[in-house]
Amino acid sequence: MSHPPKTSAPASNPADASRGSGAALEKARRDKLDRLKALGIDPWGRRLDGAEPIAAVRARGEALAKEADDGPTVRVAGRIMLLRSAGSLVFLDLVDRTGRIQIMLGKKQIGPESWKIVDCLDLGDLVGIDGRLGWSKTGEMTVFAAGLAFLTKSLETPPDKFHGLVDPDLKQRMRYLDLIHGEGVRERFVARSRIVEAVRRVLAARGYLEVEGPTLQESAGGAAARPFKTHHNALDMPLVLRIALELHLKRLLVGGLEKVFELGRVYRNEGVSPRHNPEFTMLEAYEAYGDYGTMMELTEAIIVEAATVAGTPQRFEWMGHTVDLTPPFRRATYDDLLREVAGCDPADPASVAAAAARHGLETTDRHPDVVKSDLFEATVEKTLSGPIFVIDYPAAVCPLTKRKADAPHVAERFELYVAGMELANAYTELNDPDLQEELFRTQLAGLAEEESMARMDTDFLRALRHGMPPAGGLGIGIDRLVMFLTGAASIRDVILFPIHRPHTP
RNA sequence: GAGGCUGUAGCUCAGUCGGUAGAGCAUCGGACUUUUAAUCCGUUGGUCCUGGGUUCGAGCCCCAGCAGCCUCACCA
Numbered sequence: 001m002s003h004p005p006k007t008s009a010p011a012s013n014p015a016d017a018s019r020g021s022g023a024a025l026e027k028a029r030r031d032k033l034d035r036l037k038a039l040g041i042d043p044w045g046r047r048l049d050g051a052e053p054i055a056a057v058r059a060r061g062e063a064l065a066k067e068a069d070d071g072p073t074v075r076v077a078g079r080i081m082l083l084r085s086a087g088s089l090v091f092l093d094l095v096d097r098t099g100r101i102q103i104m105l106g107k108k109q110i111g112p113e114s115w116k117i118v119d120c121l122d123l124g125d126l127v128g129i130d131g132r133l134g135w136s137k138t139g140e141m142t143v144f145a146a147g148l149a150f151l152t153k154s155l156e157t158p159p160d161k162f163h164g165l166v167d168p169d170l171k172q173r174m175r176y177l178d179l180i181h182g183e184g185v186r187e188r189f190v191a192r193s194r195i196v197e198a199v200r201r202v203l204a205a206r207g208y209l210e211v212e213g214p215t216l217q218e219s220a221g222g223a224a225a226r227p228f229k230t231h232h233n234a235l236d237m238p239l240v241l242r243i244a245l246e247l248h249l250k251r252l253l254v255g256g257l258e259k260v261f262e263l264g265r266v267y268r269n270e271g272v273s274p275r276h277n278p279e280f281t282m283l284e285a286y287e288a289y290g291d292y293g294t295m296m297e298l299t300e301a302i303i304v305e306a307a308t309v310a311g312t313p314q315r316f317e318w319m320g321h322t323v324d325l326t327p328p329f330r331r332a333t334y335d336d337l338l339r340e341v342a343g344c345d346p347a348d349p350a351s352v353a354a355a356a357a358r359h360g361l362e363t364t365d366r367h368p369d370v371v372k373s374d375l376f377e378a379t380v381e382k383t384l385s386g387p388i389f390v391i392d393y394p395a396a397v398c399p400l401t402k403r404k405a406d407a408p409h410v411a412e413r414f415e416l417y418v419a420g421m422e423l424a425n426a427y428t429e430l431n432d433p434d435l436q437e438e439l440f441r442t443q444l445a446g447l448a449e450e451e452s453m454a455r456m457d458t459d460f461l462r463a464l465r466h467g468m469p470p471a472g473g474l475g476i477g478i479d480r481l482v483m484f485l486t487g488a489a490s491i492r493d494v495i496l497f498p499i500h501r502p503h504t505p
Numbered sequence: 506g507a508g509g510c511u512g513u514a515g516c517u518c519a520g521u522c523g524g525u526a527g528a529g530c531a532u533c534g535g536a537c538u539u540u541u542a543a544u545c546c547g548u549u550g551g552u553c554c555u556g557g558g559u560u561c562g563a564g565c566c567c568c569a570g571c572a573g574c575c576u577c578a579c580c581a
Contacts, residue, residue, distance in 0.1 A: 021550045022515045025532055082542075089538040106538060123531075137539045160516040160530055162542045169573045170516090181516095225580060270580045271506085280581075422581060477581055490574095501572065 025157045032120040033153050039116055045151035048128045051077035055098035061133050061141040071133040074143060076101060077151060079180065080125050082161060090118055094129065094143075097186070102142045103129050114148050123161065124154030168492070173503075175496050192482045192494055194309040199263065199283055199478070202302050208259045208285060213248035215241055215265070221457045222246030222400070225268040228278075241267035245284040246400065246473065250429065251463045253286050253471055261285035263478070274490040275421060277498050281478040286429070290472035291402075292412045295426035296389055299416055299474060300327050303387065303481070310485040318487055321385035321419040329387040329416070334376065337390060342379040346372065355379075369396030369409075384417035399439040401427040402470075418484050426474040433464035 036043045057074050064071050078096035085091075088107035093100055107115045121127070128149035136142045159165045164181030171178040171185075179186050200210065218237075220227035222244030230239050245262045252260045266282045283302075287294055307314075307325050315324045335346035344355035349368040356363050356375040363371050372394050384390070391414040395403055398411035412428035430436050440456050482494040492498040 021532090024550070025515055028532055082540095084540050084543050085537085086540055086543075087537040089540080091540045091543080093541080102541075104539075108538075136541090138541075140539085140541065142539085157515040157531060160518095160542090162530070163517045166517065167512095167573080169512095172573095223581080266581095268580065271578075273577095273580085274575080276580060282581085425581080475581090480581075503572070 022157070026155055029122055029153065029155045032122060033155070036117065036120050036150060036153065039120075041117060041150050043150065043153040045126065045149075048077055048149060048151065051075050051096075051128060053098040054078065054094070054096045054101045057133060057143070058099055058101060058141060061135075064134060066135045066139065069134060073130065073146075074133045075128065075130050076103075076143060077128040077149075078126065080121060080123055080127060081180075083121060083123055088115075090121075092121075092127075094127070095180070102136065102140050103131070103145055104136065104142050105145045105148065110145055110148060117148055117150055120150075122154060124156070124158040125150070126152040126154070169500070172492055172498055173500060188486045188488065188494065189496060191310045191486050195306045195482055195485060196263065196478065198305045198309045199302055199476075202298075202305050203261050203285060206259070206298070208261045208287075209257055211249070211252060211257070211260050211262055212264065213242070213245055213262055215267075217242050219457065220244075221460070223268075225270060228267050228269050243268050244475070245282060246475070247457055247460045249284055249286050250468055250471075250473070251460065253288055253429075254463045254466050254468045258288040258469070259286070272499060274492070275480065277479065277491050277495055279499070280491070280495070283476040283478055284474065286471050286473045288469035288471045291428040291470070292391070292414055292426050292472055294472040295474040296331075296414060299389075299424050299426065299476065300329055302476065306481060307485055312485045316487065318484055319419045319421075319489065323385060323387065323418055323484065325387065329389055331389045331391055333392045334390055334394070335392070337380045337384075338372070338376055341383055342375055344375070367396050369394035373397045381417065381422075382420040384420055386416070386418040387423070388417050389414045390417060398427065400430050400436075402430045402432075421480060421484075422477075423480050423484070424474060424476045426472065429468070429471045429473045431464060431468040431470055433461050436464055437461050
């Protein structure tokens, strides 16, 4: 080989030549892994009993005098988030699921053998620490380490220790990193868990039974949405994933379970947006001998309890709306809001159509109630800061709902809106099998099956003919509930692993 | 599905008029027994999303594609 060009002269050590690249960053960590093994340390660790949650340790530390040097001995375990070396003294910030605490490791204090392990520590490694709890000279609560247990080596470089992960794509695809480094991310998902617990607690306290319906169905009913299609091999039958919980829960009302709810995933083959993910979590609850008024009271109880456990303030700004959770929530009829906001006479189809036309909506060959519904969505919805119960809907857009006794064109339905977004939907359930069948048929006429909320379900109709008690039914979108209780702007911020296209190399 | 914006080192981001690819953090080497995103000195690291095109020359301009975000449509 002749003289290489000076500008591209290779370094003497090929590994050094790429030092700092992604591969070299991992190699540096693998070198430390090998050094640990050489020291007889298992870099992948073993069971460690008796580690105290860092939050609990911090609580104990608060009671200690700053100058005390006789603090209790504690054991903590967690991930190294920051590492500052000052010669033969090293400071770590250790994080577990409950909090963060500073660790001080001194060469003299832990001895030369353990110090060899300290030399092998990287950001992201998991360690256990035994030490005295106290305060550093600069006033930081600190565990002064006497013992160090190496628990797991991290071979990948963590994100920027100050900014964390910022790219929303990376945050979602690598949620584990987002949970470690993202500001408030872990807290938000803990809040989600607490909210779900609260929902179950409220329902259980009222005597509701939690049940599980089928997610694989022959036909998807109970909502207006396109389903995902799949296939069962052994039975050689086409199946769809459920789009709602409704029709099976109502069968259970027929079966005498009287108060049932399901909290589970539904799947809708629709577009994605900051408020839509193809799979999302739905609560549906049904109470025999109740009506939509019963469900309004239940909805309010669930939301107030969920807000309490989530730590949501009573009044806050979200998505440009001022939300006030002080019960009772406002109630307003559909027609009153329409009159107020759209400036038309809801009782007069011509007036409604004229208003709809002014907003550029299609009105020809459309059912008057559909025009009304379009007008409502175009004008009223975005103005509803809420929470507000919108009550009494035009009957033609509510095929599963009982009509008002004295006004058959009005359905006993409410939707709860917050910040212009639909959060809950409830009916006095239609239990007249003949009317239900008729509504299915008229809804289906002239509509593509995929577009209709009413899908003929003859087995469901037969169940109704056996007698379903008069009942109230409620649906709440749990993801959206979590969004507004945690102040999240996107549904992807409250779903751990939202849908993504595959990354192509 | 349509439109707009974005894509540069492991992470967070600059990159001027088209003229040899930059910083901070991280890494590696050195100093430091009270640090706080430690600091200081030195060091290293690039498929500029992918593929074409224009040009003497493209991170930058043009075309196509991929991915993300936002808006709209479907929907909750």
